[in-house]
Amino acid sequence: ATHLSAAPPRMMASIDQKTSALRAVRNGRHFAINYLRRDQQEMALMFGGKGELKGADRFQPGLWASLVTGAPTLIDAVGVLDCELDEIIERGTTSIIIGRLVGYAASADATGVAAP
Numbered sequence: 001a002t003h004l005s006a007a008p009p010r011m012m013a014s015i016d017q018k019t020s021a022l023r024a025v026r027n028g029r030h031f032a033i034n035y036l037r038r039d040q041q042e043m044a045l046m047f048g049g050k051g052e053l054k055g056a057d058r059f060q061p062g063l064w065a066s067l068v069t070g071a072p073t074l075i076d077a078v079g080v081l082d083c084e085l086d087e088i089i090e091r092g093t094t095s096i097i098i099g100r101l102v103g104y105a106a107s108a109d110a111t112g113v114a115a116p
Helices: 020-028 038-050 055-059
Strands: 002-006 009-016 030-035 079-091 094-106
Touching (some): 009 079, 030 094
Antiparallel strands (some): 009 094, 030 079, 079 094
């Protein structure tokens, strides 16, 4: 995920078109970007499709809440960006989601972000 513009604040992320995550974003019209700590790499891999849990089962580990939109936000993430969906752009097997930033949270204990 990366920022698209600062004014107005917009974020974008890419999602494989075969995933349940894309269906959830389409139906809910929102998404959250959770920035994880270095020690949360296993969770990052799981949400990147590398773990055994799939779909909604990926939300079993961890403690989850929500900010403005109702999108799931990880309570102990370094930071969270909460977005309302603006647009989906289809390219090949990937969808680029663009959202307007409507809420955010940051941990006071932000010791580092996990590398991809």
